[in-house]
Amino acid sequence: MIKKKKICVIGSAGYIGLPLAVLLAQAGHDVLGVDINNEKIQKLSNGICTLEEKGMDELYQKVYQTSRLRFSSNPELSDVYIIAVPTPLEKKTKAADLSFIESALSTIIPLLREGNLVILESTIPPLTCRNIVKKRIERETKYNTLGKILIAHCPERAFPGNLLFEFTNNDRIIGGVTKDATKLASEIYGSFSKGKIHLTDDVTAESVKLAENTYRDINIAYANELKLIFDNLNINVKDVIKLANFHPRVNILNPGIGVGGHCIAIDPWFLWKSSPNVSKMIPTARKVNNFMPEFTANQILNHIKKISSKNILIVGKSYKPDVNDKRESPALEVVKIIEEKNPEIRIKFIDPLTDNLKSFSLLEEAKDMDMLIILVSHSVIKHQLQKNYESIVKVMRMPEIIQF
Ligand SMILES: NC(=O)c1ccc[n+]([C@@H]2O[C@H](COP(=O)([O-])OP(=O)(O)OC[C@H]3O[C@@H](n4cnc5c(N)ncnc54)[C@H](O)[C@@H]3O)[C@@H](O)[C@H]2O)c1
Structure with a gap:
């Protein structure tokens, strides 16, 4: 002891x-x-x-x-x-x-x-x-x-x-x-x-942490790149990934709306900066992941155009589900881009966790909305959507629900 x-x-x-x-x-x-x-x-x-x-x-x-x-x-x-x-x-x-x-x-x-x-x-x-x-x-x-x-x-x-x-x-x-x-x-x-505590020297410990988060970033970028390619070809990326993962040595992650938070979006740059003359993949992965909010915003805007909806409820501000941390959150970027590209749209943007809401009812919030977009699937949101799906659809003006 x-x-x-x-x-x-x-x-x-x-x-x-x-x-x-x-x-x-x-x-x-x-x-x-x-x-x-x-x-x-x-x-x-x-x-x-x-x-x-x-x-x-x-x-x-x-x-x-x-x-x-x-x-x-x-x-x-x-x-x-x-x-x-x-x-x-x-x-x-x-x-x-x-x-x-x-x-x-x-x-x-x-x-x-x-x-x-x-x-x-x-x-x-x-x-x-x-x-x-x-x-x-x-x-x-x-x-x-x-x-x-x-x-x-x-x-x-x-x-x-x-x-x-x-x-x-x-x-x-x-x-x-x-x-x-x-x-x-x-x-x-x-x-x-x-x-278990693994002992090493200071330089190796510093490097391990960056290698771990860069590994995560690059793997997410690969999943996102597949989404960009297969959406372009009108092929369902989720089906492709699900079936590819039956290969015993393949484990592709899920694509998303971008990478945020205080670690994965940042630490790869520390590693790159340590040897920018030789590092090629890190900036490319960062570029792919940084593009995802714009890609997501464009997808939403195209959809809005098709159904000429004006009142949009967007849910989820944090950088990942079930936390109240908004640092580097891609969801904020998505909404910013939508607002910049189409100022006509009336957006209600909420998050029960980051807005610290004491009570939250997706059913109440969805009333008279033309579209519901879930950018961050907190458990509470998934649960309410599942439980009240029919009622939510009924209270909306146009029952369009998109869950990322
Ligand atoms: N949050 C995570 O998930 C996570 C995971 C692994 C590693 N890290 C790393 O841990 C470190 C801390 O991250 P965090 O998320 O806790 O940050 P944070 O912003 O939540 O907390 C940091 C705290 O340090 C305080 N602070 C700043 N300068 C100070 C000073 N000179 N003296 C005393 N207090 C000071 C701030 O007021 C703040 O409360 C970062 O290097 C981060 O990359 C974070």
Whole structure:
């Protein structure tokens, strides 16, 4: 059993930082959650959970009752500092914007003491631990990091919508700048994780995370490319994919309206940027997936033209089903394009999760509409559509329902 540590989680009001802080406190560590979002820190300090996730409120309330989880705007002297701040894309250059990491480092560097461990959980390009974090710590403290201050990367694989389960059960990759850092970081994660922990070095760990998300992006792009080709030929792409997947070594994904979120739409560029002279496939896959919202908007516009409908109900704003996260959501892009291309159309655009609706009735919303388009199939929407299909069709002016 690892000795309980004092741990600062920087970015603790976020999707990754909050579950992590709660799980570490539940495992018995003394945790300080730190965030620059003062409103959320205030709520979290007052026992209000700010993240809607399966099982999150219950676990947060349980841990909040102990004195092991506190929140603050500023870090304190600790044994371990875990950084889980955003690493967005610099849209023009396609480089990782590491400014949040840099400012998180600025707040903890004055507190670092010999033997401390700094863990980067944020997704980062290869060599960030060595070339940025290690060098800054060496430059701005009296410590040579080899052995004095430990640095590791523990990339996160958890899936919003099922964060707590995945935090606890997924296999993890942990890579330190030194073997001591790898060992201590694996002990910290091993204190709450039931998944297998695979040990490596920092550069490999950084690369693994990007390789995983790029794999997802490229495979989605292939499914989307098939949709573009087979729609062009008037061949049903879903039938093609379903039958192709009976091949024992083929598993084609489903096409969609595009790729969004904070990871898959962004991380492939970090990998590409690390070797743009040799990487050919990544930008192509990104181009295909980025085109899908426009393709979807055109499909909808063509359909609208055919039935001359004017009142359209569009449902689903998040980047994927069953989450309230709208970051990089292709659904927003689809609606923006429709509105730009045909300002005459009256669109009601809603999402029970992202709009935080206390009660939601698809039947009520569909009343007198000419068309219902479901861009994101949250479970609640699928369920209501299935249950009330006949009634929904009856209350609509023209019963046109398209589900993507
Ligand atoms: N969300 C996911 O599904 C997911 C999955 C795997 C990896 N990641 C990676 O984890 C990292 C965090 O992502 P997220 O989705 O939790 O982001 P998020 O925006 O939900 O949370 C980040 C938090 O960091 C805070 N923050 C920013 N700068 C800060 C600073 N200097 N000091 C203290 N707090 C600061 C923000 O206020 C915010 O609350 C990113 O690198 C992301 O790519 C995210």
